[in-house]
Amino acid sequence: MKQLKHYINGEFSIAGNDNIIPVINPATGEQVAQINEAGAAEVDAAVTAAKNALKGEWGSMAVQDRVDILYRIADGINARFDDFLEAECLDTGKPYSLARHIDIPRGAANFKIFADTIKNINEETFHMPTPDGTGALNYTVTRPKGVIAVIGPWNLPLLLMTWKVGPALACGNTVVVKSSEETPLTTTLLGEVMTAAGLPAGVFNTVLGTGPVTGEALVSHPDVDAITFTGSTPTGQHIMQAAAIGVRDISLELGGKNPGIVFADCDMEKAIEGTLRSAFANCGQVCLGTERIYVERPIFDEFVQRMKAGAEALTLGEPTDECTNLGPLISEQHRNKVISFYAQAAEAGANIVTGGGIPEMPEALQGGYWVEPTIWTGLPDDAVVVTDEIFGPCCHISPFDDEDEVIARANNSPYGLASAVWTENVTRAHRVAAQIESGICWVNSWFLRDLRTPFGGMKQSGIGREGGHYSLEFYTELKNICVKL
Ligand code: 6OD
Numbered sequence: 001m002k003q004l005k006h007y008i009n010g011e012f013s014i015a016g017n018d019n020i021i022p023v024i025n026p027a028t029g030e031q032v033a034q035i036n037e038a039g040a041a042e043v044d045a046a047v048t049a050a051k052n053a054l055k056g057e058w059g060s061m062a063v064q065d066r067v068d069i070l071y072r073i074a075d076g077i078n079a080r081f082d083d084f085l086e087a088e089c090l091d092t093g094k095p096y097s098l099a100r101h102i103d104i105p106r107g108a109a110n111f112k113i114f115a116d117t118i119k120n121i122n123e124e125t126f127h128m129p130t131p132d133g134t135g136a137l138n139y140t141v142t143r144p145k146g147v148i149a150v151i152g153p154w155n156l157p158l159l160l161m162t163w164k165v166g167p168a169l170a171c172g173n174t175v176v177v178k179s180s181e182e183t184p185l186t187t188t189l190l191g192e193v194m195t196a197a198g199l200p201a202g203v204f205n206t207v208l209g210t211g212p213v214t215g216e217a218l219v220s221h222p223d224v225d226a227i228t229f230t231g232s233t234p235t236g237q238h239i240m241q242a243a244a245i246g247v248r249d250i251s252l253e254l255g256g257k258n259p260g261i262v263f264a265d266c267d268m269e270k271a272i273e274g275t276l277r278s279a280f281a282n283c284g285q286v287c288l289g290t291e292r293i294y295v296e297r298p299i300f301d302e303f304v305q306r307m308k309a310g311a312e313a314l315t316l317g318e319p320t321d322e323c324t325n326l327g328p329l330i331s332e333q334h335r336n337k338v339i340s341f342y343a344q345a346a347e348a349g350a351n352i353v354t355g356g357g358i359p360e361m362p363e364a365l366q367g368g369y370w371v372e373p374t375i376w377t378g379l380p381d382d383a384v385v386v387t388d389e390i391f392g393p394c395c396h397i398s399p400f401d402d403e404d405e406v407i408a409r410a411n412n413s414p415y416g417l418a419s420a421v422w423t424e425n426v427t428r429a430h431r432v433a434a435q436i437e438s439g440i441c442w443v444n445s446w447f448l449r450d451l452r453t454p455f456g457g458m459k460q461s462g463i464g465r466e467g468g469h470y471s472l473e474f475y476t477e478l479k480n481i482c483v484k485l
Helices: 040-055 063-079 081-092 103-119 157-170 185-197 211-219 233-244 268-284 297-312 332-347 403-411 426-435 468-474
Strands: 002-004 006-008 011-013 020-025 030-036 125-128 136-144 147-151 174-178 204-206 226-230 249-253 258-262 290-296 351-354 374-377 394-400 418-422 440-443 476-484
Touching: 006 040, 006 185, 020 081, 040 147, 040 174, 040 204, 040 211, 063 081, 063 103, 063 157, 063 185, 081 103, 081 157, 081 185, 103 157, 103 468, 147 157, 147 211, 157 174, 157 185, 157 226, 157 468, 174 211, 185 204, 211 233, 226 233, 233 249, 258 268, 258 403, 268 290, 268 297, 268 394, 268 418, 290 297, 290 403, 297 351, 297 374, 297 394, 332 374, 332 394, 394 403, 403 426, 418 426, 426 440, 468 476
Parallel strands: 002 030, 147 174, 147 226, 174 204, 226 249, 258 290, 258 418, 290 394, 374 394, 418 440
Antiparallel strands: 006 011, 006 204, 020 030, 125 136, 136 476, 351 374
C-alpha cells in the first residue's frame, strides 16, 4: 500500500499518531494509499519549521528571487503534468477531460499570477507638512504576515490549495498546508516540486490528517499568524472561533446556494450549455455551482426539457475515458448525504424531471460513489433542497414572472457566493447583476475567471476576497513609518 508522507522542513516523514487513514479512489471504492495522521507533535514540528524559515534566507530574500522560485514551482507542476493529472483524478474520481483543462493548469497558474502581481506592488510615500515647517516623510512598508495555515477542500484540491499557497509565498510568508484527508495525493507531489524548485526548507510544509485532529492542532497552534480556509460554513465558523484566540486574521471561502436566473430574452443555446455546466461540472461539487434556477415563465417548459435532455446525455464512467464528463461523488459519506437530499425532494413532492437515484455502473465501477444527475421542479422556495447546499449533481428549477420578484427570491438565502444571469438585454444584465447579493455574478457565462479580480462570498459564504492584489492584502502586514525631517 502506498504510504503518503508529511512534508516538514523540506523532508518527507511518515510520523503520525495511531490513526491510519485509507485514501480511496471514489470511482471504484478501492484503497489507493494510506496516511498516518499528523497529530499535535507533527503539526508542531511543521509550524516550528515554518516559523524558523521566516528568520532564514527566505525572510531576507529579494522579491525577484522569490518570483524566480514561484516560476520554477509553476514550471515544476507543468513538467510533471501527467503525474498531477493521474493523482488528482485517482483521489477525486473526476474525469481527466476536466482536470486536464482546469485543475492542473490552474495549479501552475496560481504561482505565476501571484509572482507577476507581487512584482508590480508599490509602497506609498507621502511628504507631509508639519507646524514647524520642517515637514515629514510618511511611508508604508510591507512585510509578510508570518506562518499561514492553509486548509483546503477535497473538490478542487490542487487548484484551491495553490490559490492560497501561491500568494502566501509571493508575499514572503511560510505555510503549513492541511489538505483534505480524502485528497492528499497532489499535496504530496507538490512537496516534491518545492524541493526541486529550490524552495528553502520549512517555507512550505504539509500535514496530512482529519479536520478534528490535524486541522484542530493547526488552527489552535499559537505560532500560526493567520488562517485561510475553503470549505463548509460550519467549519468556517469553528475556525473563526479558534482564530479569535490570539486575534489571528482569517480568510474564509465557504458554502453557497447559488441562483441562476434565466430571462426569456436569453440566448437559449448558451443558457442551457452554461447552466448544465454550472449544475453538473465536477459532479456538482463546486462551491460556485448553480443549485437553484429561476426561469421566466414563457420559456420555462422548453428550458426544463432541454436541461433534462442535457443531463441525460452526460456520460458517467472511467475518469481516464475521454468520453466521460461526469465522475462520482467524493466518498460514501458524501453520497449518503446527497442521496438523503434526493429522498427529501421526493418526500416533499418534487417533480423528478430526471435522475433521483444511484445509477447502474459497469462492474469495475460498482464500488464507487456514483449518483444520477438530477433535476427537480415544483417545489416551493422554502423546500430543503431549494434552501440548503447539497454539493451534488442536482438542481431545482422554478418559474418566475417578473424581475423584482426573481431578484428578491434569489437574494432570499443566508448565502451569497455566486450567481449567473442569462439575458441578451444589456441594461437588464447590469441592473440585475448590481442587485444580486453575491460576491461574484456571471452574466451569460459561468466560472469564467480572471485571477486578478476579487473572488469571495457575501453573507455566510465567507470573509475576505482572494485574487490579484486582494490576496496580497491578506498575506501582508502593513507598517507605517513617519520620519520628521
Ligand atoms: O476559481 C477560483 O479561484 C476559485 N476559488 C474557485 C472555487 C471553487 C469552489 O469550489
